[in-house]
Amino acid sequence: MPNNEKKDSFILQAGILASAGIICRIIGLLYNTPLVMIIGDEGNGYYNSAYYAYSIVLLISSYSIPSAVSKVIAQRLATKEYRNAHRIFCCAFIYVLVVGGIASLFVFFGAGILVKMESAVLPLKILAPTIFFSGILGVLRGYFQAHKTMLQTSVSQIMEQIVNAAASIGMAYMLVQMAEGKDATTIASYGAAGGTIGTGVGVLAGLLFMLAMYGLNRKTIKNRAEKDTGHKDESYGDIFKMILLVVTPFIISTGIYNINNFLDNTIYQHIMMDVKEIGEALVATDLSSVSKGTKISNIPIALASSMATALIPGISSAFVKGRLGGVRKKVAKSVKVTMLISIPCAVGIGVLAKPIMMVIFHQPDTLEISSVLLSCMAVSIIFYALSTLTQAILQSIGKMKAPIINASAAVVIHAGVMVAMMLFMDVKYSLYYYVFATVLYSFILCLLNQISVRRHLKYRQEAGKTFLRPIAASIIMGAAAYGVYQGLFYLCKINIIALAAAVAVGGMIYFVLVIRFKAVTEEEMQGMPKGYMLIGIAKKLRIMKEDNDKSGKKGAKKKNNTSGTKKVSVKSTAPDKKSGLAQKENGSGMDKISGREPEWDDLSGKGQEWEELAGRESGKKDVPSWKTPKAGIIPAETETEDGDYWLDD
Numbered sequence: 001m002p003n004n005e006k007k008d009s010f011i012l013q014a015g016i017l018a019s020a021g022i023i024c025r026i027i028g029l030l031y032n033t034p035l036v037m038i039i040g041d042e043g044n045g046y047y048n049s050a051y052y053a054y055s056i057v058l059l060i061s062s063y064s065i066p067s068a069v070s071k072v073i074a075q076r077l078a079t080k081e082y083r084n085a086h087r088i089f090c091c092a093f094i095y096v097l098v099v100g101g102i103a104s105l106f107v108f109f110g111a112g113i114l115v116k117m118e119s120a121v122l123p124l125k126i127l128a129p130t131i132f133f134s135g136i137l138g139v140l141r142g143y144f145q146a147h148k149t150m151l152q153t154s155v156s157q158i159m160e161q162i163v164n165a166a167a168s169i170g171m172a173y174m175l176v177q178m179a180e181g182k183d184a185t186t187i188a189s190y191g192a193a194g195g196t197i198g199t200g201v202g203v204l205a206g207l208l209f210m211l212a213m214y215g216l217n218r219k220t221i222k223n224r225a226e227k228d229t230g231h232k233d234e235s236y237g238d239i240f241k242m243i244l245l246v247v248t249p250f251i252i253s254t255g256i257y258n259i260n261n262f263l264d265n266t267i268y269q270h271i272m273m274d275v276k277e278i279g280e281a282l283v284a285t286d287l288s289s290v291s292k293g294t295k296i297s298n299i300p301i302a303l304a305s306s307m308a309t310a311l312i313p314g315i316s317s318a319f320v321k322g323r324l325g326g327v328r329k330k331v332a333k334s335v336k337v338t339m340l341i342s343i344p345c346a347v348g349i350g351v352l353a354k355p356i357m358m359v360i361f362h363q364p365d366t367l368e369i370s371s372v373l374l375s376c377m378a379v380s381i382i383f384y385a386l387s388t389l390t391q392a393i394l395q396s397i398g399k400m401k402a403p404i405i406n407a408s409a410a411v412v413i414h415a416g417v418m419v420a421m422m423l424f425m426d427v428k429y430s431l432y433y434y435v436f437a438t439v440l441y442s443f444i445l446c447l448l449n450q451i452s453v454r455r456h457l458k459y460r461q462e463a464g465k466t467f468l469r470p471i472a473a474s475i476i477m478g479a480a481a482y483g484v485y486q487g488l489f490y491l492c493k494i495n496i497i498a499l500a501a502a503v504a505v506g507g508m509i510y511f512v513l514v515i516r517f518k519a520v521t522e523e524e525m526q527g528m529p530k531g532y533m534l535i536g537i538a539k540k541l542r543i544m545k546e547d548n549d550k551s552g553k554k555g556a557k558k559k560n561n562t563s564g565t566k567k568v569s570v571k572s573t574a575p576d577k578k579s580g581l582a583q584k585e586n587g588s589g590m591d592k593i594s595g596r597e598p599e600w601d602d603l604s605g606k607g608q609e610w611e612e613l614a615g616r617e618s619g620k621k622d623v624p625s626w627k628t629p630k631a632g633i634i635p636a637e638t639e640t641e642d643g644d645y646w647l648d649d
Contacts, residue, residue: 024160025299039188059258069138078320120192179191336466344477
């Protein structure tokens with residue numbers, strides 16, 4: 001694959017995975033509408049309690065496998081160690097069989113310990129075998145992600161969710177009918193159990209698809225491994241040790257990162273049932289109200305999760321090769337794209353919470369409280385999106401302890417605040433304490449992860465175009481969308497029509513404003529999913545100006561260079577005198593660029609002047625001098641292309 005085709009491939013692959021993640025979240029949200037109608041708010045409370053307990057065990061045993069496997073295999077592929085890459089894959093397979101089996105047995109026999117409400121025990125036991133199959137599925141997905149091909153993972157995710165939706169609705173309805181004539185709590189429990197059966201069936205469908213994909217590529221994988229005779233085989237013992245060393249931090253950090261839902265749910269159950277002496281059925285209904293808002297807010301967060309997953313192999317390979325400039329560029333692009341989407345989503349969901357809730361969930365008894373809770377937790381979308389990305393970044397550069405420490409601090413602080421509020425403040429506001437704790441957790445984690453990334457990469461995200469301008473555009477968009485909805489609903493009294501119009505108008509206004517505010521450049525849009533189509537629309541509508549390259553003046557400066565600085569054809573980059581990273585990481589402080597011009601980044605936000613001649617210290621006469629005409633510009637290490645690995649090569 002030519003270099004010019006590879007340049008922004010990680011954004012493309014992230015876009016594929018992000019699109020699949022969003023589609024899956026939308027499917028998951030939509031099938032919840034008939035599911036909750038069948039099992040009711042009480043059944044939904046039992047379902048979510050079981051699911052949170054299942055999720056935390058899954059996260060610890062299997063969920064981190066794709067990221068961990070993709071990281072270590074990507075490092076071997078970067079150095080063309082195909083045989084060792086496949087040996088790692090085989091060892092990871094054995095690992096999940098053992099760990100997944102133990103975790104499944106623990107959940108089945110320890111279900112009564114993991115959930116407080118007795119009616120949630122049966123749904124949790126049914127979920128137990130799913131953990132075993134999820135581990136195998138995770139290894140296969142991680143292997144393909146290491147090759148920087150996200151299509152197989154994306155298709156398997158969508159397939160899994162579709163089968164999950166159909167099976168969950170069908171089995172929930174069947175079990176509710178079987179429990180007809182019993183008390184309401186028993187019917188709700190049976191309905192929740194039916195919903196959890198669908199989860200297991202969906203995982204099996206995704207697993208079968210990934211096994212088929214591996215089978216189709218098995219010949220290519222085998223041939224690569226056989227031709228790789230230039231590298232020493234790593235022993236299986238060393239590989240297992242390495243997997244444990246890599247997987248364990250992933251498990252701990254991911255587990256702690258996601259434990260807040262399970263922890264908050266457990267705290268709420270114990271305090272409300274044991275201290276406040278509120279009945280199980282009412283507590284389950286309360287938890288259902290919170291979970292509705294969580295499911296809706298998770299849709300835009302899926303973008304960050306998918307972006308993070310696609311980010312890991314590229315950053316890992318660039319970091320291993322000492323290309324810190326490339327790492328910083330990937331981070332900058334990912335953060336910016338994520339913010340461009342998550343900020344307007346947070347504002348839009350916040351102002352349109354009630355009409356959104358009316359479309360998806362039809363339970364009138366909990367509509368008002370669910371809508372208010374969704375508005376309150378909307379801001380956490382931004383914090384979760386950014387913290388998810390930064391966690392993946394830290395893991396990719398080998399800073400495994402940082403996410404663990406940050407997440408642990410966030411868990412302890414927010415749990416302490418939640419317990420104190422629920423014990424000593426008015427009980428009728430207990431659900432608001434729950435949501436406040438969720439927002440607080442996401443904020444603390446986001447802040448701490450940002451500090452860690454800045455410290456380890458000597459990197460600071462540009463604030464104006466990444467945060468401030470999208471926020472300004474989103475506020476205007478939110479006001480317009482709210483006004484359109486209120487006006488149309490007043491006239492026609494049809495919620496879905498008014499909501500659709502408000503979303504459409506809000507989306508168009510935001511699209512225009514981010515371009516007019518220069519929050520995104522044409523080059524950046526090219527790297528986004530359907531970027532060229534969006535550029536074409538913007539130019540036809542005269543929102544975006546045509547390139548000025550024809551004039552030979554302005555455009556010449558900015559072509560392929562968002563900072564507006566000149567490119568200089570040289571054989572090496574200037575050493576980073578402030579951070580010393582170039583010399584420390586690259587030895588000589590110089591990167592080979594194979595005839596390409598170096599790229600310059602202004603990512604730090606600091607005004608620094610470069611006066612040193614590139615390579616002069618090494619005594620090379622063929623290296624011309626660099627001198628920036630203005631302060632505030634930092635030359636980044638030139639990044640050669642990482643080289644994407646495709647199984648169909």
